[in-house]
Amino acid sequence: MAGAVILYLSFRNNGKDGWFDKTSVKHRFAVITFIAMFYNLMGYGINLKLFVNRYNFVNMEGMVWGKGSGSWLKTFKWYFDSFGYTDFSTKEVFSLGGIGAGCGLLLGFAVLFSIIRLVMNYKKLDEAGQIYVASLMAMFLVIGVVFTYAWGEEQYWLPIVHLGVGALFLELKTDPLFKEFEVKALHYIVLVLAIISAVGIIKCNVAHPLRANQDFAPVIDFIEEKGYTKGVASFWRSQVVAELTNGQVEMWTMNDEYDDVFLWLQYNSHRQIPTGEFFGLYLAEDTQGMETFRKTFKLDEELVYDDGKYVIYQYNN
Secondary structure, eight states: HHHHHHHHEEEOOOTHHHHOOOHHHHHHHHHHHHHHHHHHHHHHHHHHHGGGBBBBBOGGGGOOOSSSSSSSHHHHHEEEEEEEGGGGGSSSSSSHHHHHHHHHHHHHHHHHHHHHHHHHTGGGGGGGHHHHHHHHHHHHHHHHHHHTTTTOOOGGHHHHHHHHHHHHHHHHOOOOTTHHHHEEEEEEHHHHHHHHHHHHHHHHHSOOTTTTTTTTTTHHHHHHHTTOOOOEEEEEHHHHHHHHHSSSSSEEOTTTSSSSOOOTTTTTTTTSOOOEEEEEETTTTTTHHHHHHHHOOOOHEEEEEEOEEEEEEEEEO
8 A cells, every 4th residue: 555655646746757767765665565465465365275275264255344443542542552551551550560551651642743743744754754654654544444444453553563663763853843952852751661661561461461371381291291182172272282282282172162163273174073082171260161061072071180270171082
């Protein structure tokens, strides 16, 4: 999109000479973006014709309008979340996490201010600066529309965080609004805000990890010691086991109720639970899931592991 916009603006301002000016940095950038788009389309074709037959994942045909956040305000709240302004980090304003969240919020607003100023001064920027601004605006537009009206989650704003912070420094370098001493001071202020925000969000993620399997190492050690090669677990633990055992254990992902296989992000061949000897991994408090699995598939079970947090049953199908 950014490449197309840049080419159009060059054509609009300079006619055919702007369109075919091979000495222009913007022209070379646009060509690179179209080459990248070509390879993206090749990858999409391979996914659609090859990998979709082996793995279960959402391809572009599976995306529909109307399943996003439904609100531009919510979508851009996710953007601020990515700077450290998260729901679980704002409980205590004067804690390290709360201060980090506040710094992240300031940083997010500063990025927006910088982007607005860069757009206003677009014609005064050099070619590299114009490419940067056009690319950033295209990303905001595409991600904003997709997250609001199709599908998305807050962590997918992260690429904009890295590029957005760059807008701050580009604006400080090119904006005549600031005096020289202000530019020097603001560089240090931005750096301090970024560091405090990063420390705050890391501390909060350690204290309240999102979808993490804490104290999981003993479980993996037990599975490897027993020599299991097949197992079942819910979504947020299934592929973790496969990864941490270097693929030695083939995992079947179950739905949250444990009454059917959840095919998302696994082999299409995993439409039925495994045969032969396998294990089932559960959270200790998920007694309903254990009971549902046993009754649904009518298997004999043997409790082989229980550390108070995780439970493993052995089955033979």
